[in-house]
Amino acid sequence: MAEERKIVIPGETIVSGSNYLPSDGTYRDGDDVVAKIYGIVSVLENQVKVIPLSGTYFARRGNTIIGTIVDITMNGWLIDFGGPNRAFLSLNEVPRYINKNELRDFLDYGDSIIAKVWDTKGRSIDVSIKMRGFGKVEGGMFMDVNPNKVPRIIGKEGSMVRLIRDSTGCNITVGQNGRIWLKGSDIDNEIKVRKIINYIVDNSVSVGLTEKTEEFIKNLGFTVNKTNLEQPVEEVTGESISSDEDN
């Protein structure tokens, strides 16, 4: 919804009327729909929600996350992804059979993985790396951003991340938990891409972000390549794009 951006603080009435449905970041109090978190109001049809400006990452089914192995249990791995709790990767959710005694050979402490959240209902957040494009990552560079800015980095249907990738030739995987993995031709390339992403995060609420970013990319000495814009992205980045886009 592109109308004026209204900022609410907790306890503030957003709309009144029994036909509105309170969604994320809101609750109903009598006739009013009230903000529960500090953020920007979004009213779609009659569904009211508040898009947070800050706060820790909240895992959802279908999200792509990038995390680190912090513990190994009898039947899987515990992954720290920056949220309040850890995620669990079960032995059943890896692409091949692994002997229970050889867990460390497959994924060891400190290894970073790209994983998909497939269940958040149970006691823990369960992730999987069975699909193509998920699993252990090696080389490249990691960076952490505010998870609430991830939709801006991905852009509409992945346009922003595609723009950066096609202009710089650097592979980018954006985890919805705010961790980003960059793998370019060399370290200079990756540092430049990190600059671009930080620029997007710093300017995330400004209008005409795509144009500004294109300008920024040009200033870094890249040529903006738009030829592939029509093609859908088919790698891992594609996964992170399809789910949960806020705008």
Added chain:
Amino acid sequence: MVAEKDSLYKERFDGRQFKELRPIKTAVGIVPSADGSAMFETGGTRAIAVVRGPRTLHPQHMQDSQTGILRVTYGMMPFSVWDRIRPGPNRRSEELSKVCEWALGSIVDLAAFPNSVVDVFIQIPQADAGTRVAGLNAAAMALADAGVPMKEMISAIAVGKCDKTLIVDMDKSEEDFHEGEGPTDIPVAVTSRNKNIALLQLDGKISVDELSEVIGMAKVACGEVLKVQMKTLKERTGELQDG
């Protein structure tokens, strides 16, 4: 309120009206590495609040599998008063941590973060009475800034009585007014939406009728504080939009 004719405190030391607040200054996001932070200053009192979390709670036996918990730590800095405050926890700071925790605990909703903790650190770099209420005001803004789900905001003010005169937002010189009935200090915290009282303490002596008048005055004053808190939070994002 007009000072009662026989009260010994007829005019405020700093020339304020009896219901007038000290000048307020606020800021949000003063500690970039934290999840949320805020500063609240009234006159000579300044409080900063920093929020970390939600994050996994250790020791594990304190974890609640149904909901996250809130933990508040209040402390005055050694240099916050003219002589020195011994650093570290003491009887007073432990009590204030506890009452601030109860007040803020009534508004936060941490059901979405089982086994987690939200830590709120309130520090007082400069004290001139009313530090717990300034701390609560800062903490409420810092919690909002951290994106912690809350049912409503909280605003707090200390209402006092010097001899027989009721005054809003008393400062240290008024707290030390020992003529007649002496000083009475009543910190009150009011929630923004339902106007519930989240904190009410009394240090001194007061009649029942006067106390209900005090609460009425506190609610009006908290409304003014809330306006400042809301303005600060809303303008913070405005700044971001320009940049």
